[in-house]
Amino acid sequence: MTTTSDAPANPTTPGPAVVAAVGGGTAPAPDADLAVHLLRLGDDALVLGQRLCQWITRAPTVEEDLALSNIALDLIGHARVLLDRAGRLDGTGRTEDDLAFTRPEREFTNALLTELPGGDFAVTVARQLAYTHYAVLYYEALAGCADAELAAFGARAAKEVAFHRLHADRWILRLGRGTPKSARRMRLGLERVWPYTGELFDEDDVMRRLAASGTVPSPAPLRPAWERRVTEVVARAGLTVPAPSWSARGGRDGLHTEEFGPLIAELQSVHRQFPGGTW
Amino acid sequence: MSASATPAASAEQDEALAHFDALIAEGGTIEPRDWMPDGYRRMLIRQIAQHAHSEIIGMQPEGAWLTRAPSLHRKSVLIAKVQDEAGHGLYLYSAAETLGVDRADLLDALHRGQQRASATFNHPALTWADTGAIAWLTDGAAVINQAPLCRTSYGPYARAMRRVCQEEAFHVRQGYDLMRALCEGTPEQKAMAQDAVNRWWLPAVALMFGPPDTAAGGADARTAAPGAAVSRRAMAWGIKRHTNDELRQRFVDQCVPQAERLGLTLPDRAIRWNEERGHYDFTPVDWDVYRQALGDETHWARQRIAHRRTAHEDGAWVREAAAAYAARADTAPEETA
Numbered sequence: 071m072t073t074t075s076d077a078p079a080n081p082t083t084p085g086p087a088v089v090a091a092v093g094g095g096t097a098p099a100p101d102a103d104l105a106v107h108l109l110r111l112g113d114d115a116l117v118l119g120q121r122l123c124q125w126i127t128r129a130p131t132v133e134e135d136l137a138l139s140n141i142a143l144d145l146i147g148h149a150r151v152l153l154d155r156a157g158r159l160d161g162t163g164r165t166e167d168d169l170a171f172t173r174p175e176r177e178f179t180n181a182l183l184t185e186l187p188g189g190d191f192a193v194t195v196a197r198q199l200a201y202t203h204y205a206v207l208y209y210e211a212l213a214g215c216a217d218a219e220l221a222a223f224g225a226r227a228a229k230e231v232a233f234h235r236l237h238a239d240r241w242i243l244r245l246g247r248g249t250p251k252s253a254r255r256m257r258l259g260l261e262r263v264w265p266y267t268g269e270l271f272d273e274d275d276v277m278r279r280l281a282a283s284g285t286v287p288s289p290a291p292l293r294p295a296w297e298r299r300v301t302e303v304v305a306r307a308g309l310t311v312p313a314p315s316w317s318a319r320g321g322r323d324g325l326h327t328e329e330f331g332p333l334i335a336e337l338q339s340v341h342r343q344f345p346g347g348t349w
Numbered sequence: 350m351s352a353s354a355t356p357a358a359s360a361e362q363d364e365a366l367a368h369f370d371a372l373i374a375e376g377g378t379i380e381p382r383d384w385m386p387d388g389y390r391r392m393l394i395r396q397i398a399q400h401a402h403s404e405i406i407g408m409q410p411e412g413a414w415l416t417r418a419p420s421l422h423r424k425s426v427l428i429a430k431v432q433d434e435a436g437h438g439l440y441l442y443s444a445a446e447t448l449g450v451d452r453a454d455l456l457d458a459l460h461r462g463q464q465r466a467s468a469t470f471n472h473p474a475l476t477w478a479d480t481g482a483i484a485w486l487t488d489g490a491a492v493i494n495q496a497p498l499c500r501t502s503y504g505p506y507a508r509a510m511r512r513v514c515q516e517e518a519f520h521v522r523q524g525y526d527l528m529r530a531l532c533e534g535t536p537e538q539k540a541m542a543q544d545a546v547n548r549w550w551l552p553a554v555a556l557m558f559g560p561p562d563t564a565a566g567g568a569d570a571r572t573a574a575p576g577a578a579v580s581r582r583a584m585a586w587g588i589k590r591h592t593n594d595e596l597r598q599r600f601v602d603q604c605v606p607q608a609e610r611l612g613l614t615l616p617d618r619a620i621r622w623n624e625e626r627g628h629y630d631f632t633p634v635d636w637d638v639y640r641q642a643l644g645d646e647t648h649w650a651r652q653r654i655a656h657r658r659t660a661h662e663d664g665a666w667v668r669e670a671a672a673a674y675a676a677r678a679d680t681a682p683e684e685t686a
Contacts, residue, residue: 127408127409127413127656132405135405139432139435142415143425150425170421244670249669249673252673339417340419344419344537348530349420
């Protein structure tokens, strides 16, 4: 076991029940909050990576098979860092694989955006656009946090996601300004995805405590910058950012879409078929 | 071309052929702008296209397990491997294009069944262990087959193969490592590994190396004759460096001790060390059995192509959009966001 040099305030037996007084009243320890937050980020990366894996061998070109697998690989890499850290912080000692392969659906806390089925290339591009612009902003902010391990991760992930963002930006231009058919499909893709983007910026008590204590930044203040950037790219593509009349949420509380069950069943099937297996 | 009818053109062609033959004889490299016999060009296009097709069709059996990999580490490794295969497909299509063909036409030929991918992949990947068996055995066979191609006479093909081989060699190690983990795991995991080896051994031995082309490798000289004729031609041109049967033997010799270390049994009772030959004996490949697997009329042969064709057709609107965007005069250069 490594000692918890990254969490100097940790008692010798860290546990989620440890209470810290942040803003009065009883609130979970910062470690427990941070674990919740990192699990959310990690689940976003894992579930989006899983959705992108479903494209591989089905993409419109071999180049795109390669690009989407490259992006999926980075996302799974992010998920591994984030889940590993969440497991160390929450006091359960769960590994990245315990968290990915043994939790039931209700315990996953990814934003619903990441789990939407992605069989339509325009939907995939729209989701990649929304997610990558958000993720670059968030990881850049994370790179400035006091926790050295998380800051280093944020800096690295921001650089990687910047390439994914470039990929999404280029595709929305090609599709938006390609043919009338592709422009129509891209518009429908944006409309399909946009109601699910707000959840990325949601702030609950956990997030507010973490931001107030200066542990990690909240994504909420990043929303105007995100709006500006995506609006600019979407406009260049000759399209408009949808103004949805509703906003989906629930993922952060483990309330998912019905399509999520099969995704998790597929993800966990082999792991669960071999109890006690080592891989 | 009717130009060859005139004596001057004919003399010129003789000279070009003499130069080509001399280059091949001294182990030189033929480059895209060099003159080459039509038969050489056709053989290369056929071989490189088949190789490129095999890379992208070969993504399917393993690609089907990307979403089910049992650990995040194995998932990452498998994504990287399948990604490498897409890359190999691209290098090889590019090499083929230097011979005056178009990738889109080659893909159409694959989709219409006029060109083939390796029939090895006309077998299903039924369990997670299959991804390990494919990487260890099929990629292992590919490396042995392809290592000599790094010195093949056609320059662009040789250069593509140097990159491909480096990555393939890494895949073999990853496959072996995956199998080792299963063999050191629970009895159920080990049984899954053995089952996968039982199903992937013969396709690797038989189909990755092609038909017997020596009397020693075939059941007899007669059955080996058609393969031998093709191999002789390919070797004379420096495209191939070894017979199918030499390479097959090298593969068996490499795998037997590896399987022993894993504690797995290769499904061929005839495998035993032959002191006199300094090689492992094994059951000669009965090519007639494999003729059936080579045909289009099996579930998996049809399925692999259908999967490709569906992806291609579903993505047509995307490729059309990209082409229209690129062709538009008023398109501003892509900005780097």
